[in-house]
Amino acid sequence: MSTLPDLLPGLLTDEAARDAVATDRSGHRPATLPHGVVRARDVQDVVDTLRWASAHRTPVVTRGGGSGLAAGASASAGEVVLDLSGMDRIVDLRPQDQVAVVEPGVITAHLDAAAAEHGLFYAPDPASAAYCTIGGNIATNAGGLRCAKYGVTREAVLGLDLVLADGRRVSTGRQTVKGVAGYDLTGLVVGSEGTLAVVVGATLRLRPKPLETATLAAHFDDVVAAAAAAAAITAARLQPSVLELVDAVTLEAVDAARGSSLRSLGAAALVVQCDGRGARADIDAVAEVVGPFASSWRATTDPVEAEELLAARRAGLPALEATGDVFIEDVAVPRSQLAAAVSGIQAISARTGVRIATIAHAGDGNLHPIVVVERGGTVTEGPPWDAACAVFDLALELGGTLTGEHGVGLLKRTWLARELGEDSLGLQRGIKAVFDPLGILNPGKGI
Amino acid sequence: MSTLPDLLPGLLTDEAARDAVATDRSGHRPATLPHGVVRARDVQDVVDTLRWASAHRTPVVTRGGGSGLAAGASASAGEVVLDLSGMDRIVDLRPQDQVAVVEPGVITAHLDAAAAEHGLFYAPDPASAAYCTIGGNIATNAGGLRCAKYGVTREAVLGLDLVLADGRRVSTGRQTVKGVAGYDLTGLVVGSEGTLAVVVGATLRLRPKPLETATLAAHFDDVVAAAAAAAAITAARLQPSVLELVDAVTLEAVDAARGSSLRSLGAAALVVQCDGRGARADIDAVAEVVGPFASSWRATTDPVEAEELLAARRAGLPALEATGDVFIEDVAVPRSQLAAAVSGIQAISARTGVRIATIAHAGDGNLHPIVVVERGGTVTEGPPWDAACAVFDLALELGGTLTGEHGVGLLKRTWLARELGEDSLGLQRGIKAVFDPLGILNPGKGI
Known part of the structure; x- marks a missing residue:
């Protein structure tokens, strides 16, 4: 199976160990398994692994919780996984x-x-x-x-x-x-x-930790109104600590998972949290701004009720994952383009017939369009991937970026040159060579 | 005078123009004047200058307002200054x-x-x-x-x-x-x-812009009590937008410049500002924490009175500059080490006989010890510089850094290896070579 020397202390090569570290939560599944995995316990384990890898020119894929969404920690034949989850002090x-x-x-x-x-x-x-x-x-x-x-x-x-x-x-x-x-x-x-x-x-x-917290949930007849309300909050120079947008597809999934009836309140929701000593007054100001856009809203300073209001957001992704396999996108746009982005995503979904839910960190223009396919389906190829790529296109057209917080990983790499340009990529490759002249650290990911 | 080709369009080589861009506000004066200066009006001027400089292997020192405090924009014979202050749209x-x-x-x-x-x-x-x-x-x-x-x-x-x-x-x-x-x-x-x-x-x-602002000034019998009060504010998890410490030497200079009598209120002062909707309540909480350390304090939400309270801080540096030539240090230490830093600086001043005033951004542990010498004296050599170096030593001993916000420039360059270590410097030199393989951009500064 292996053409690599197995002299690295602590290298696990049994199939179960290799399978457990082969990919992340992106939906991507490499065609082959990595050569082996080192479960590092301390810095010396890391040093030993990298010295060995340098000596043998073996690629190393470093890994934490495996929760990545861009296949940044996926690993294949010929690669060794360095699992740092045990260095947890x-x-x-x-x-x-x-x-x-x-x-x-x-x-x-x-x-x-x-x-x-x-x-x-x-x-x-x-x-x-x-x-x-x-x-x-x-x-x-x-x-x-x-x-x-x-x-x-x-x-x-x-x-x-x-x-x-x-x-x-x-x-x-x-x-x-x-x-x-x-x-x-x-x-x-x-x-x-x-x-x-x-x-x-x-x-x-x-x-x-903030002294006080106040929370508001508002519901809207359509997602564009919700996005407009979010933009209005920013335009009013209010600064919530949380400003999240949830669309109808997500609300339906949450209702199905939790037996709630959020969808009946509207086709989109905003969840807003303000914190600090003026939290209550701030959330009142938010309510004044949001009110004209919303079909209904509710605010609270009670922590238990606040968690209930946040549930529409927090339960969204697990609820969608319960309905099929997902690819979670991570585009960001200038805040004023949020409404254009969400309506553009709806149009892509309608045009392609691919189910796309949208959850967004509306406060900083970071959208997570979630492509949902039937269980066991493929997200990173065919029509679902084409729809995902149309969303990348849209984000760049609106002056945005491919990734706000999930990274480029393997899946968005081909898109990177378009966003950054060749001269910028050239500098980045130069920096990579300074740090990693042999190119053994997570090759094929990121830049 | 010049061995460089004067073919660069817009290059000014008259002595007045060259003299005007030879250094910054650090107190450092290069032994020679730069070759010339380009006052760029647009991006094309910058492109032209850099192409010319690359072709002729001529170092370029880019310059803005000339307000630097580490000789980062000082320029000497053989170097061309690129003045961007005219690109001000x-x-x-x-x-x-x-x-x-x-x-x-x-x-x-x-x-x-x-x-x-x-x-x-x-x-x-x-x-x-x-x-x-x-x-x-x-x-x-x-x-x-x-x-x-x-x-x-x-x-x-x-x-x-x-x-x-x-x-x-x-x-x-x-x-x-x-x-x-x-x-x-x-x-x-x-x-x-x-x-x-x-x-x-x-x-x-x-x-x-914050909706409300509240300001407090407190005076202390000694600077260590003021530093302890600042640390107590942080420990109480209050988060002022401004938290400044001013020592006795500075207060005396302010009094001399403004005819005030701040020094009579104590040997050190803190100026604290809180902002946001809970500003008044926050400043009351600050007063409660600071009170036990202070000999007196005063708080206000009136903007005019607030400016008066801030004056001890804002007028500090100009007042010190009115008494002689200065070198403004910029060390930073972990916030809990602030009191140790200020008393250490006092000890250095006492031991060396060099006058050192201290103004500090106490909220983030960033101190500006200000070495003051007689007008026309030299700050960057001899005993004043030795005292400045003792302060660098002190900062590193306390787990701090040479520069919080002014940069390394020319003056702190020899100290950098000690803070960063050779392996880190090696990476930095590699990055420099990726961006500037000919080494023409501000050579001898920073790393």
Whole structure:
């Protein structure tokens, strides 16, 4: 089976182990299995693996929770998977500095929970927070619901401990909130999808937990009205911490999954959350802006009722996944183009006959059109993929980007040149060669 | 005088023009004048200059308002200065997207004023906002008073238009709030001090102007108590938009300049501003935390009175500059080390006999120790420089960095290897070579 030397300590080559790390949650399934997997327990395991891989010119696919949505961690024959999910210690949490130092395999929600014990929180909150890892979040520059107000992973990462492709260790960034000594290697590695170096430690910024929170859910006769209301909130210079849009297809799936009747309230919903000391007054201001667009709305400062209002959003993706296989897109457009984007997506769905649900982080113009096919169907080929590509087209036409927070991975790679242009790609390839001259780190992904 | 071909259109070589662009506000004065200066009016001027410079292997020092504090834009014989201060158009300002597109020569305060007409603001506000440029802010990743809450320049830059060393044009980033397509070239160029490319345009994020503001000034018997009070504000998880510390030396200079009697109120002051809908309640909470440390404090929501309270901070640097020549340091430490840093700086001043005032962005641990010498004295050599170096030492010992927001420039370059280490510097030199293989962009600065 293998033409590679099996001298790497800890390399697991049994089929079950290889199968478990072959892909992510994108819907992509490589035609072959990877050569083997190393379940790293500490930095030395990572160093040993990369030295071995450099010596043998063997590609290494680094992996965290396997929750990626762009096939960024999929691995095939001839590749070794470096699984960091076992490096899951919160090494240090300094409330007085509002900083945490963690290993890459820490589950995002676990860090948030540890911070909460000190009245703090970790801002990036991807929908996969319960099972994705900080290392994976760094690889894709993950966002989430709260990043409309608090920024994405890049804004939360102060410094990184890296192992380079040849096994050398390098630290980037700093322990301080500010710093500009040298080029921003930290920001360069964030979002680089495992192609520049392996992250073995991260110094992360925590934030004070807001004192108050207020939540509003509004329903609309059509999704364009909901998008217009979202734009009006931004135009009114209100700054919710959460501003999420859910379309009719998603509401129907949620109703089916939960026995609710959200769809009867309208063909689209917005869920808005404001936080901080003026949260209640802010949500009242939101209601005033949203009211004229909405068929109905409801606001609350009660945490239990707030969770109920958020359910339409939080339950959306699992509910859609219960109805078939999905490919979750991740385009972003200028905020003023949100309504054009959602109506464009509806038109693509109508024209192609492919079922597309839309959930959007409306606060920052980041849409997740979700292509749904019958269970066991193929999302990344044929008509569903053609429809997905039409959405990419639409996003670029509206001045947007292919990926707001999920990364390029394998699936969007052919689209990248069109967004970036050849000169920019040339610089990026040059940077890749500086970090990884042998090209062994996650080849074929990202740039 | 010149061994360089004078064929570059628009190159000014008269002594007055060359003298005007020879250095910045760091106190550093190169021994020779640059070869000449091009006052660019548009992108084509920049392209022409860089093509000519590449063809003739001539170093180019790009320059904005000349307000730098690390000699990042100082230029010497054999170098051509590219002055972008004339490219000062706000090209587009889209309130609905909260985005501005600007040329690099736009004065920072002008952009903020233009945004204010739409109820928005541009967050980075270096003390030099009235005469520094966006391009210079990008070169140094400038911060300011408000970045404790709103982040530094890197957080405000969505995309850049660049001219590469060989004259090619490349755009980075995006028009959207979020995006992760390809490596973060935008973040890489921010803070690169003109060594990677020339910024000819920037897409910047604007933010909603806060609805309410409340301000507090507190005075303390000694600077360590003030630093402890600042740390206590952070520990109480309050998040002021401004949290500034001013020491006795600065207060004395302010009193001398303005005829006030701030020094009589104590040996140090904190100026705190909270904004947003809960501003008044937040400042009351700040007062409760600060009270036990302070000898006196005063809070207000009146804008005129607030400016008076801020004066101790805003007038500090000009007042010190009125007493002699200065070198403004820019170290940053973990927030919990602020008190250790300020007392360490006092000890250095006492030991060396060099006058050092300290102003600090206490909210993010960024200190500006200001070395003051007699008018016409030299700051960057002899005992004053030795004292400055002792402060660098101190910052690194406390887990901090050489520069929070002013950049490395020429003056801190020898210190950089100690902070970053050789492997990190090696990567940075590799990146530099990808962007600027001939090494013509601001050689000898930054990394």
